[in-house]
Amino acid sequence: MSAVSTSLQKEAESIFTDLGYEVTPEGAEMQAQRKWRVVQVTPMAEPAEPPSSGELRCFVTHADTVSALEERLELADPEYEWAIIGVEDDGYSVCRS
Template sequence: MAPGTMPPTTEARDVFRELGYSVSEDGADFVAERKWRRVLVTPLGADDATDPEPYLADGGSPPQLRCFVTWDESAADLREHLLDLKPPFDWAVIGVEGGGEFSVMQGAPGSP
């Protein structure tokens, strides 16, 4: 079982590499790039996923694409919370399991 309080940082990088993205190696948050897409990826532990507001601001202009990666058991709740918050950018949530399996949950249709 994955430690729910620790963000799945390594697993997040592995998911994006598996999807064909190049991944920056610095920091907990990272940028994944593929073709024209540039995604700011934020791994969140189970505790962080219940209150993602501190992770929504990046100190500058909001990125066009964001992805929040959390443990599978927290992913649906995080998606619902983000739907309620209506952040001003396109986003998705990826739920990961300890064995490398993952599921992608899109943001609201037509968001932002």
């Protein structure tokens, strides 16, 4: 997996905290939990090989790499449900859910 910028990790944590999730760092990833829902959050500065396991995953990346990451995930066709959050200077957008 590619190196993660600290600012992208902080953005991911901030987004999920603002959405009411309790966020727990797990190395380069984090776990976000709210009620029964547990989401593995993967900050990813550039498209890399996606994780092979999980149930619910959210990838947080820069807005300009969303399309490439989405293509990579579609080609990998993982068994888990996934979403991508594209981060920009003025906010973020959920690109797939």
